[in-house]
Amino acid sequence: MVPTLVVFGAGGLAREAAMVARRLGHEAAAFVDRAPGPAIHDIPVMTEAEAARRHPGADAVIAVGDHALRRRLAAVAADLGFACPALIDPTTVTGPGVGFADGVLVLPGAVFTVDVAVGAHVLVNPGVTIAHDVAIGAFASLSPGVHVAGNVAIGEDAFLGIGASVANGRPGRPLTIGAGAFVAAGATVTAEVAPGLRVAGVPARPLPSKDLQP
Ligand SMILES: CC(C)(COP(=O)(O)OP(=O)(O)OC[C@H]1O[C@@H](n2cnc3c(N)ncnc32)[C@H](O)[C@@H]1OP(=O)(O)O)[C@@H](O)C(=O)NCCC(=O)NCCS
Structure with a gap:
């Protein structure tokens, strides 16, 4: 059926x-x-x-x-009694140790190499690439063309704008993007982003102005 x-x-x-x-x-x-x-x-x-x-x-x-x-x-x-199994486009590339929690939505053309944990209801837009040893917290949003290097931890509710990149952390010491952080379109994150912080630019720096809205 x-x-x-x-x-x-x-x-x-x-x-x-x-x-x-x-x-x-x-x-x-x-x-x-x-x-x-x-x-x-x-x-x-x-x-x-x-x-x-x-x-x-x-x-x-x-x-x-x-x-x-x-x-x-x-x-x-x-x-209402609906189950939300992960919905993963058939073009998605995954290797060993990649897991998707319930509610994850992956649009076409995403790559998760090895040992990636994707939390509940994470949104993965087209053309996202995620390297080894990455954890993505529940309800995070990855915009089209986001690239994440190895050993990175992305917190719950974080937003990564279109074309943003995240440089690698170290084994056992992941580069962390805190819960609820906002990474602007095109930013390159090279260092930890505190929870709730809004960053932009290359390399990413805190957004100075409160009038920058998502
Ligand atoms: C950061 C962001 C929220 C700013 O939007 P905004 O509030 O409309 O900002 P503005 O366009 O008015 O620009 C305000 C200033 O910030 C700068 N700026 C805007 N976006 C920027 C970005 N992504 N990176 C660096 N600087 C940025 C502008 O150049 C401008 O600088 P200035 O005051 O010196 O001229 C927006 O650019 C962004 O990244 N949104 C995410 C969109 C996205 O990825 N959507 C994906 C949906 S799937």
């Missing part, structure tokens, strides 16, 4: 998640939004309650970019 998938979200990432689902042979049966709306790519848009009524026992993917909303919707999906 073709697995049925409910896609939480109705924006660009949700459409991308539905694409991955199709590529895996799943049936993307619904997009979930605050209110019903016109079908998207022939997939109906409905509320979470309606999705739970129509598709009991289906799997779900939380396909929203904002990590805080992703957390909230993951709890909603669990309350």
